[in-house]
Amino acid sequence: MERISRQDWIAIIVLALLAVLPPLFLSMGQSFWMDLATRLVILAIAASSLNLVLGYGGLVSFGHAAFVGLGAYAVGIPAHHWLYGGMDPIATTNGFVQIGLAVGVCALFALVTGLICLRTRGVYFIMITMAFAQMVYYGIVSIEEYGGDDGLVIDSRSEFPGISLDDPLQLYLLAWASLVVVVVLVRMIVNSRFGMVLKGGKGNEQRMATLGFNIYAYRLVAYVISGAICGYAGALLGNFTTFISPEMMDWGRSGELMFMVILGGAATLAGPILGATVFIVLEEALSSWTVYWHLPFGLFLILVVLYVRGGLTGLLSGKKED
Amino acid sequence: MDVSLLIIQTLNGLQLGLLLFLVASGLTLVFGILDFVNLAHAALYMVGAFICATLTYALGNFIYAVIVSLPITAAVGFVVERFVARPLYARGHLDQVLATFGLILVFETLAHMIWGPAGIAVPLPPALDGQTLLPGAIEIPTFRLVIIGAGLAAAGGLFWLVNYTRLGMLIRAGASNRTMVGALGINIQLLFSLVFALGAALAGLAGMLIAPITEASIGMGNSIIITAFVVIIVGGIGSMKGAFIAALLIGLIDTLGRSFLDDLFGLFMSSDAAENAAPAVSAMLIYIIMAGVLAFRPQGLFPPKVR
Numbered sequence: 001m002e003r004i005s006r007q008d009w010i011a012i013i014v015l016a017l018l019a020v021l022p023p024l025f026l027s028m029g030q031s032f033w034m035d036l037a038t039r040l041v042i043l044a045i046a047a048s049s050l051n052l053v054l055g056y057g058g059l060v061s062f063g064h065a066a067f068v069g070l071g072a073y074a075v076g077i078p079a080h081h082w083l084y085g086g087m088d089p090i091a092t093t094n095g096f097v098q099i100g101l102a103v104g105v106c107a108l109f110a111l112v113t114g115l116i117c118l119r120t121r122g123v124y125f126i127m128i129t130m131a132f133a134q135m136v137y138y139g140i141v142s143i144e145e146y147g148g149d150d151g152l153v154i155d156s157r158s159e160f161p162g163i164s165l166d167d168p169l170q171l172y173l174l175a176w177a178s179l180v181v182v183v184v185l186v187r188m189i190v191n192s193r194f195g196m197v198l199k200g201g202k203g204n205e206q207r208m209a210t211l212g213f214n215i216y217a218y219r220l221v222a223y224v225i226s227g228a229i230c231g232y233a234g235a236l237l238g239n240f241t242t243f244i245s246p247e248m249m250d251w252g253r254s255g256e257l258m259f260m261v262i263l264g265g266a267a268t269l270a271g272p273i274l275g276a277t278v279f280i281v282l283e284e285a286l287s288s289w290t291v292y293w294h295l296p297f298g299l300f301l302i303l304v305v306l307y308v309r310g311g312l313t314g315l316l317s318g319k320k321e322d
Numbered sequence: 323m324d325v326s327l328l329i330i331q332t333l334n335g336l337q338l339g340l341l342l343f344l345v346a347s348g349l350t351l352v353f354g355i356l357d358f359v360n361l362a363h364a365a366l367y368m369v370g371a372f373i374c375a376t377l378t379y380a381l382g383n384f385i386y387a388v389i390v391s392l393p394i395t396a397a398v399g400f401v402v403e404r405f406v407a408r409p410l411y412a413r414g415h416l417d418q419v420l421a422t423f424g425l426i427l428v429f430e431t432l433a434h435m436i437w438g439p440a441g442i443a444v445p446l447p448p449a450l451d452g453q454t455l456l457p458g459a460i461e462i463p464t465f466r467l468v469i470i471g472a473g474l475a476a477a478g479g480l481f482w483l484v485n486y487t488r489l490g491m492l493i494r495a496g497a498s499n500r501t502m503v504g505a506l507g508i509n510i511q512l513l514f515s516l517v518f519a520l521g522a523a524l525a526g527l528a529g530m531l532i533a534p535i536t537e538a539s540i541g542m543g544n545s546i547i548i549t550a551f552v553v554i555i556v557g558g559i560g561s562m563k564g565a566f567i568a569a570l571l572i573g574l575i576d577t578l579g580r581s582f583l584d585d586l587f588g589l590f591m592s593s594d595a596a597e598n599a600a601p602a603v604s605a606m607l608i609y610i611i612m613a614g615v616l617a618f619r620p621q622g623l624f625p626p627k628v629r
């Protein structure tokens with residue numbers, strides 16, 4: 001039995017709270033909070049996938065919003081063709097096909113771009129991941145059939161036997177269960193031999209190379225896993241919002257995902273979840289208070305980066321990161 | 323293919339390329355010397371455009387407005403360097419990216435509060451507002467030629483500044499080894515501030531020049547900053563020469579791709595297929611080229627020798 005660390009406990013407590021509180025709000029007729037919690041949990045999955053490469057791998061990807069967007073379009077495009085005809089092989093509302101498509105397309109995109117991105121280091125990597133995400137953004141914008149700039153309405157959510165995603169509670173529980181699976185998966189990965197090599201590459205790439213590890217290959221696999229999970233989050237987000245647009249993969253969205261990870265604490269299990277929670281709640285509170293909410297929000301971001309090392313998890317577990 | 327259209331689009335591409343160079347040169351200067359990734363460069367571009375728009379109405383003339391706006395934008399850059407950038411020099415690139423991302427939000431909201439949500443059109447003086455007849459009966463807006471001229475002048479000035487002045491010598495020395503420059507008794511802190519202010523003024527100038535065409539608006543910097551990143555990645559981060567060549571290359575490829583790619587595709591596929599594929603490919607063209615360059619030269623075309 002592996003030791004359960006203080007950080008794991010934080011993750012367990014946060015996940016438990018997320019399991020209990022939102023359905024409670026819903027039973028009290030507060031569907032608004034349910035919506036907020038659904039978005040939060042889905043973004044926490046995306047942030048966790050980013051954390052795998054950014055936090056544990058030290059690979060600062062500034063393009064993860066592209067995976068979210070591709071995942072969402074992998075739900076929207078088949079549903080669109082199912083309704084309006086054309087592209088028969090993928091025209092379906094079958095959830096398994098759509099999710100499979102989302103995960104597959106994102107894994108492939110991560111593989112192809114990762115092959116090029118991972119040849120670069122440091123600031124090159126940041127900028128090239130951002131540029132590839134922007135490439136997808138402009139690509140989708142230029143396809144008029146899928147709404148271009150205006151986006152696409154998903155008329156029919158993914159269909160699974162036995163569950164209906166049209167029911168907010170069932171959608172939420174699916175998202176929550178997915179988050180639990182992703183957190184467990186990330187924990188298994190980072191504690192495995194594979195994860196040790198990945199973390200070793202973050203600490204000292206040259207040493208790992210000298211020890212005989214092909215760190216490039218390890219990073220590529222981590223990048224593909226991360227992209228696939230993020231695409232899954234995108235598929236859930238598409239089902240939640242039922243409206244998708246290229247704006248979902250704007251570089252600002254990528255920046256927000258990075259901020260969630262750093263805010264909550266990079267390279268910690270609970271970090272992305274805590275970060276997403278504080279991010280969503282703060283965004284909601286500030287934007288209902290003033291239209292100029294980006295001003296305090298931007299200042300908050302700057303102050304967090306300047307003064308909160310190790311993120312919220314670092315503060316809670318009393319351990320300094322780095 | 324229409325020859326006069328080709329000439330006009332080449333000039334348009336040149337104009338875009340020179341604007342890109344103005345933005346990218348500041349980015350690459352700040353990164354080369356300060357090792358600092360500045361996303362907020364996009365915000366300085368926007369700030370330049372807005373200040374220039376306001377001053378155009380206050381002073382009644384676009385040209386005076388540009389002359390007065392330049393030092394103001396530089397001053398904004400100076401302040402940003404002092405209070406946000408300086409504490410971040412010792413941090414990793416990730417922290418720099420996030421903090422300057424926050425700075426963009428702050429600047430855009432401030433612009434929203436001061437100038438309102440709508441864009442501001444910038445009127446040109448009559449002398450610049452018309453069309454110019456080029457040889458071969460080609461008409462082109464005079465102001466586009468002005469942008470090309472101003473861009474070339476700025477590039478030339480920058481080249482002179484970096485290669486033939488004492489400040490330029492210090493800048494080059496700082497890019498090679500900033501610790502050594504500091505040890506030789508140069509006020510490195512002040513040098514950094516000046517470089518940052520210079521970068522801000524260049525970005526601001528690009529914003530001012532584009533404002534009469536697109537008007538000054540919130541978020542105007544967000545699309546050009548990504549393209550400017552592509553430029554400095556392709557050119558080699560920290561290289562001024564690389565930035566110049568890559569900027570013209572990207573500007574021309576982007577503009578010509580958007581207007582002629584469907585003709586080109588029409589040569590080897592049905593015109594229907596060409597019409598469908600061309601917009602998507604031309605929108606992604608510069609990124610595909612960037613990927614191609616990086617696949618063979620991960621450090622860009624002209625990586626600076628000492629880093």
